[in-house]
Amino acid sequence: MSLDLNTLPTRRDEAWKWTDVRAAAKEQGGLSDVGLPKFTLPEGLTIMEASSDLAIASTPMSRLTSHFSGPVWTVNVPDGFSSDEPLLIEGLNRGHIRIHLILGKGASLSVIEHHASDENRFVNIDMVIDMKEGASLERAIIHDDPESCLRVATTHITAWRGAKINQYVLSFGGDLSRLETRVAVMGKEVEAALNGAYLLGAKRHVDMTSYIDLAVPDCTIRQAVKGVVTDKARGVFQGKFHVRKPAQHTDAEMRHDALMLSDNCEIRSKPELEIYADDVACAHGNTIGQLDENALFYMRQRGIPAGQARALLTEAFVADVFDDLEDETLKDSLLRKIRDWLKETK
Amino acid sequence: MLKINNLSATVDDGNKTILEALSLEIPAGEVHAIMGPNGAGKSTLSYVLTGRDGYDVTGGDVTLDGEDLLDMDPEERAAKGMFLSFQYPLEIPGVPTMTFLKTALNAQRRARGEEEMGAPEFLKKARALASELKMKPEMLKRPLNVGFSGGEKKRMEIFQMMMLEPRFIVMDETDSGLDVDALRIVADGVNKLRSPDRGMLIITHYQRLLDYIVPDRVHVLSGGKIAASGDADFAKTLEAEGYDAYAA
Ligand SMILES: Nc1ncnc2c1ncn2[C@@H]1O[C@H](COP(=O)(O)OP(=O)(O)OP(=O)(O)O)[C@@H](O)[C@H]1O
Numbered sequence: 351m352s353l354d355l356n357t358l359p360t361r362r363d364e365a366w367k368w369t370d371v372r373a374a375a376k377e378q379g380g381l382s383d384v385g386l387p388k389f390t391l392p393e394g395l396t397i398m399e400a401s402s403d404l405a406i407a408s409t410p411m412s413r414l415t416s417h418f419s420g421p422v423w424t425v426n427v428p429d430g431f432s433s434d435e436p437l438l439i440e441g442l443n444r445g446h447i448r449i450h451l452i453l454g455k456g457a458s459l460s461v462i463e464h465h466a467s468d469e470n471r472f473v474n475i476d477m478v479i480d481m482k483e484g485a486s487l488e489r490a491i492i493h494d495d496p497e498s499c500l501r502v503a504t505t506h507i508t509a510w511r512g513a514k515i516n517q518y519v520l521s522f523g524g525d526l527s528r529l530e531t532r533v534a535v536m537g538k539e540v541e542a543a544l545n546g547a548y549l550l551g552a553k554r555h556v557d558m559t560s561y562i563d564l565a566v567p568d569c570t571i572r573q574a575v576k577g578v579v580t581d582k583a584r585g586v587f588q589g590k591f592h593v594r595k596p597a598q599h600t601d602a603e604m605r606h607d608a609l610m611l612s613d614n615c616e617i618r619s620k621p622e623l624e625i626y627a628d629d630v631a632c633a634h635g636n637t638i639g640q641l642d643e644n645a646l647f648y649m650r651q652r653g654i655p656a657g658q659a660r661a662l663l664t665e666a667f668v669a670d671v672f673d674d675l676e677d678e679t680l681k682d683s684l685l686r687k688i689r690d691w692l693k694e695t696k
Numbered sequence: 697m698l699k700i701n702n703l704s705a706t707v708d709d710g711n712k713t714i715l716e717a718l719s720l721e722i723p724a725g726e727v728h729a730i731m732g733p734n735g736a737g738k739s740t741l742s743y744v745l746t747g748r749d750g751y752d753v754t755g756g757d758v759t760l761d762g763e764d765l766l767d768m769d770p771e772e773r774a775a776k777g778m779f780l781s782f783q784y785p786l787e788i789p790g791v792p793t794m795t796f797l798k799t800a801l802n803a804q805r806r807a808r809g810e811e812e813m814g815a816p817e818f819l820k821k822a823r824a825l826a827s828e829l830k831m832k833p834e835m836l837k838r839p840l841n842v843g844f845s846g847g848e849k850k851r852m853e854i855f856q857m858m859m860l861e862p863r864f865i866v867m868d869e870t871d872s873g874l875d876v877d878a879l880r881i882v883a884d885g886v887n888k889l890r891s892p893d894r895g896m897l898i899i900t901h902y903q904r905l906l907d908y909i910v911p912d913r914v915h916v917l918s919g920g921k922i923a924a925s926g927d928a929d930f931a932k933t934l935e936a937e938g939y940d941a942y943a944a
């Protein structure tokens with residue numbers, strides 16, 4: 351069975367208007383490949399190859415994985431589990447992949463995903479994360495594809511009472527890439543922080559889309575995404591908080607701030623709040639700007655060369671979305687990647 | 697040391713001429729003060745000397761120890777020893793003061809072909825200076841100038857100046873915003889930097905600062921040029937009589 355291009359979303363679909371997967375897929379091989387991810391598990395966890403279908407297939411790209419991927423790679427994290435070691439997911443380099451994580455009551459898990467493909471690949475990942483009462487997840491996504499790779503990675507998180515989510519994304523883009531996070535908040539007192547940074551050069555594209563569906567009271571959502579684009583790159587941010595009527599006392603804040611460092615780069619952003627509850631504190635902010643020329647002069651007057659001054663200011667601009675990352679080693683490695691990118695692009 | 701010869705400069709894309717054939721020479725070892733009415737072009741002169749974008753030189757030249765400054769980038773001038781204490785110091789969000797200053801110091805040293813200063817030596821020097829300037833040590837950890845009071849920012853300028861040990865110093869209204877105690881501390885620091893091979897240009901509106909830092913010469917900037925000059929006592933006359941006599 352091979353993939354019918356007509357099943358892929360196009361610019362005519364509102365949710366995909368800035369990320370034309372169908373057009374990009376026309377130039378790509380391996381559209382119906384099966385991927386083979388590699389898991390490094392902390393002690394006490396095992397992986398299963400489940401064949402059953404996952405119920406959630408709410409986006410066109412998710413539906414495709416259920417046709418084309420092999421097994422559903424499933425990790426069941428027992429109630430109360432905790433470990434110093436993270437669950438490491440690699441080999442996300444080709445084909446359709448389905449992953450299912452179940453975090454039992456009070457379980458706590460740190461997940462690190464490396465999204466990096468070979469040249470000329472199509473990657474479509476669908477990940478489902480169920481978080482039972484009081485479960486806690488720290489998730490880091492490091493995305494760096496070659497300029498010839500088309501990638502869509504969709505995550506569906508269901509969070510029950512008291513669950514805590516801390517997600518950090520660092521993306522350097524690819525030919526066309528979309529990292530989508532969908533959270534269904536089903537229990538009270540859920541706390542979620544969904545932070546990310548994208549740094550794009552050449553003709554790279556990344557689309558960070560998120561949809562948070564709140565249907566219960568007393569939840570706290572914090573989202574901060576920073577972008578830096580240069581050359582002819584394109585960054586897309588689409589964020590939506592859907593606060594349903596019963597979701598009273600929702601405390602939610604969405605921020606997207608981006609720097610455009612060249613004349614030909616592009617940023618598209620669509621922050622959305624859809625609110626039906628009447629007693630909530632919800633805010634969003636969106637800024638797109640350039641580096642502060644006055645600050646640059648100040649730094650150069652002190653002897654810091656222009657390129658280095660720009661890199662310092664840019665690093666300071668993006669780095670704060672990772673301030674609360676608990677794993678210090680991981681934080682340092684993310685900051686090092688940002689610094690390396692700045693060194694190469696200046 | 698610093699020679700400004702017939703310097704003319706415009707702002708606002710050449711639409712506004714601020715300096716018109718200004719000449720001034722500050723020999724090594726001397727401290728000169730510049731006074732003058734608001735909008736006369738004192739800050740403009742400081743920016744032209746340090747190479748800020750938007751301040752266009754339309755004539756004349758400036759040399760430091762015989763080397764032409766005007767063709768150099770701001771960072772090259774800094775490495776040659778030019779330092780400006782800003783009238784309005786900028787906030788640098790996200791960059792801790794110590795990181796900023798160590799980066800600056802070592803960039804200057806690299807540019808001069810000198811060895812970089814190691815972290816222990818740098819820290820030791822910074823701590824000693826901070827206590828001399830009566831600055832709270834935690835200020836050095838905070839992002840540079842972010843949330844600092846006006847007076848704290850000015851003190852931070854002096855701290856940077858003393859860390860970098862520049863050869864030629866321009867101070868643009870460093871005294872404004874300082875309380876009397878801070879003024880004395882800052883002046884002590886500046887006086888300590890006076891030396892036979894260092895020059896200083898102090899821009900101020902107030903005689904008070906010049907009681908602490910006694911200048912060798914005092915100039916009035918008006919009408920785009922140096923309209924009058926005198927010795928240290930000239931500042932007292934200017935404060936008493938105003939600038940009407942030198943109006944453009
Ligand atoms: N970037 C600029 N664009 C347009 N006009 C400018 C610019 N910079 C300075 N000016 C104008 O140039 C003139 C000189 O300004 P400058 O700041 O040099 O004065 P000053 O002597 O330092 O005044 P003060 O004593 O108030 O600090 C002023 O009329 C000011 O409005």
Ligand SMILES: [Mg+2]
Nearest residue numbers: 738739740783
């Ligand atoms: Mg001024």
